[in-house]
Each structure stands twice: as structure tokens, then as C-alpha cells.
Amino acid sequence: MLTPKQISAFVAVTRAGSFSKAALTSGLSQPALTKQIKLIEQALKLRVFERTGRGVRLTPAGETVMEFAASINEQYDRLEAAIAKERASPAGAVTLAVTPLVAHVISSPVVLAVREQLPDIRLRIIEGYGAGVTGWVADGSADLAVSYIPLTQVRHLIDGEVLFDDEMFLVGTPALFERDCIGSAVRFADLEGRAMVLPTVQNGLRRWLDKAARDHGFELHPALEIDALSALLDTVAWGHGYSVLPGCASLEYVRQRALKTASISEPAVPAQLTLFTARGRQSSAVQQVIAVVKAQSRRLRAGA
Structure with a gap:
């Protein structure tokens, strides 16, 4: 039957109405979400989504699955909590x-x-x-x-x-995005040479980014290094450069500052x-x- 990971992915895509939007909130990349949905359809031998001009919508079979999936997802967490209480x-x-x-x-x-x-x-x-x-x-x-x-x-x-x-996103002001003609996605290699505001090298996320840059044949040379998330985002909001941040940990704060994001692709570099x-x-x-x-x-x- 379906696994908790598959059910979580299905609920996320259903609620978002598209794989790209679901990727912003689910903590999974679009390819990972697609893989989980394919596994569901293989297990059920039914199509659960059909594509529309703007995303996806449930098929009749998918609507039946959704009737149960959301509550199963919630019950899974409740079950774990209940079992924990029952133990000594x-x-x-x-x-x-x-x-x-x-x-x-x-x-x-x-x-x-x-x-x-x-x-x-x-x-x-x-x-x-x-x-x-x-x-x-x-x-x-x-x-x-x-x-x-x-x-x-x-x-x-x-x-x-x-x-x-956790999918990574390029973050910057609308003015920077417009100046550099950046759309909803950007290649990782295109980060080379851009003015960046990043955490210090002590930070685990920075280590991911440095390794990914080396794998692509270049080095990151940030103009500013700031570990505190709030101060980093404020600096980006003032127009001092771009940053690269993971979705789950930062997108809520990014939206509060009216910043723009672009998913990093070709290839995706999840943290x-x-x-x-x-x-x-x-x-x-x-x-x-x-x-x-x-x-x-x-x-x-x-x-x-």
C-alpha cells in the first residue's frame, strides 16, 4: 500500500494544485514529488492527477484517494504521539x-x-x-x-x-530579478560572479553551497557573510545582493520581505x-x- 511519504506528497500536490507550488511547501523537489506520485499510480494502477494549463487537478480516482489521504496523514502523527504516551x-x-x-x-x-x-x-x-x-x-x-x-x-x-x-532557492529583490532577467528558475552555474549574501563557512548550508560550486567548476565569493537569518534577509531586501536559501527554513520570512525567489535547477541542488x-x-x-x-x-x- 501507500507509504507515509507518498501520502504526504500526494496531499501537498493536491492542496497546491501544481508540482512547482507543492515543492515550495513540501520540502521535496519537483522530481522527487513526481516520483512519489508515479509510485502511487503504479501501486493503485490508476491515474490520480491530470494536467491542466496551470498545473494539475485530481482525477475521479484521485478525489477518492484524497478523501482518505489527508486524514491518514494527520492520523499518522497522532498514532506516533499515542504510542509514545503508551510507553513508559x-x-x-x-x-x-x-x-x-x-x-x-x-x-x-x-x-x-x-x-x-x-x-x-x-x-x-x-x-x-x-x-x-x-x-x-x-x-x-x-x-x-x-x-x-x-x-x-x-x-x-x-x-x-x-x-x-530541502529545495534551494535564489532570493533577491524584484529590482535585481528584473535587472538580471531572472524568471522562476535559474541554473546553478549562473550563480557564478553574482553579488551574494551568504552564511559564513561555519554554517552547514554554506558548506553545501561551496561543495556544489566546486562541483560546477567555480568558487563562491560572497560580498557579505551573515549567519543570522533575519539580518541576512534584511541585507538582501536592501538590495546588497542575492542569497541562496532552503525553502522550508526561509520562504515564510522571504515572503514577509516581499522578496522574489527562483528555484535552482540544471541540476537541482537540494540541501x-x-x-x-x-x-x-x-x-x-x-x-x-x-x-x-x-x-x-x-x-x-x-x-x-
Whole structure:
């Protein structure tokens, strides 16, 4: 039958009305969404979408699937929470490390869920940059961390699990987009030579971007380096250059500043939001907080 990932993708495309719009909110690239929908149609042996001039709409079979899919998606998270409650109530202190870019989409929802579902756990959240938060997990200062730092860079020290691929977007003012004739998508290679405002090299996202640039035969030389998301976006809004940011962590703030975005293609270069944990067996309390973080990441991916 259908997997939770397939159901989340189906609900996201249905609600958005197009694969491109769904990619902005689901945490999956358009190719990844297309793949999940194809898997659904293969499993059901039915077409669930038909293309229109502006996007897609449900077929009669798709409407039947949608009657159940939205509630199944919601029930999946409820089931996980219920199972967590039924287990012996874990207790103790758990430290979660997050980077500034993901703090605002992870920290508050996780804190609220832990207080509601796991009242005997004392959750502590600390903030740092990519190398810092993974280092804290490695030396025991933190039990788990969430960051965009590439898993390959720290796999020899700690364990990691990719939560989802977050599509990357070029961000800039409408005036810059008009001046440079940028539409809804831009090739990654076209970033070469542009005035950029990017996080510092300590930041996990910056490491993704530097690696992708090297893979395309050029180096990024940002005019300004700012780690704080709010200050970075304000600087872009003042017209000092473009930035490249992941959709789930930043698009809400991008819209608040009336900035424009273009998906990065040819090829798409998604950043992977990754959960890092120490090697060895985790305590019951840590395992429960890990489950809460994963549940929140599913909501982010589904655009909930």
C-alpha cells in the first residue's frame, strides 16, 4: 500500500494544485514529488492527477484517494504521539542542538510537543553553527542536533539520518530579478560572479553551497557573510545582493520581505536537513525526543 511519504506528497500536490507550488511547501523537489506520485499510480494502477494549463487537478480516482489521504496523514502523527504516551514515561535531561537557520522551524514546535507529550523530560535547546552543533554531539555536550551540514563530513564521528531534501532557492529583490532577467528558475552555474549574501563557512548550508560550486567548476565569493537569518534577509531586501536559501527554513520570512525567489535547477541542488545523534544506544528520553523531531520534520515536509 501507500507509504507515509507518498501520502504526504500526494496531499501537498493536491492542496497546491501544481508540482512547482507543492515543492515550495513540501520540502521535496519537483522530481522527487513526481516520483512519489508515479509510485502511487503504479501501486493503485490508476491515474490520480491530470494536467491542466496551470498545473494539475485530481482525477475521479484521485478525489477518492484524497478523501482518505489527508486524514491518514494527520492520523499518522497522532498514532506516533499515542504510542509514545503508551510507553513508559521517560524522564531526564535531553539537549538538542540546532543551527540558526532551522531554529525557528524546529525549536518551538519541539518544545511544545515535548512539554505536552513528555512532561518528565527536561529539554534544553542550544544554538550554534554546523560544525559546532555536530561537535557537541560528538563530545557529549548535546544528545542530538539538527543541521544542514553534509552528513559525509561528520559520518566518521557521529551517526546521522537525513530528514528530507530541502529545495534551494535564489532570493533577491524584484529590482535585481528584473535587472538580471531572472524568471522562476535559474541554473546553478549562473550563480557564478553574482553579488551574494551568504552564511559564513561555519554554517552547514554554506558548506553545501561551496561543495556544489566546486562541483560546477567555480568558487563562491560572497560580498557579505551573515549567519543570522533575519539580518541576512534584511541585507538582501536592501538590495546588497542575492542569497541562496532552503525553502522550508526561509520562504515564510522571504515572503514577509516581499522578496522574489527562483528555484535552482540544471541540476537541482537540494540541501539535506539531517538529524545527528551520538553513536551507541540512546536513553529512552533521547529516543522519545528523536521521535518528536522526526514528527515535526514530516510536518515541515508536508507543508503543515
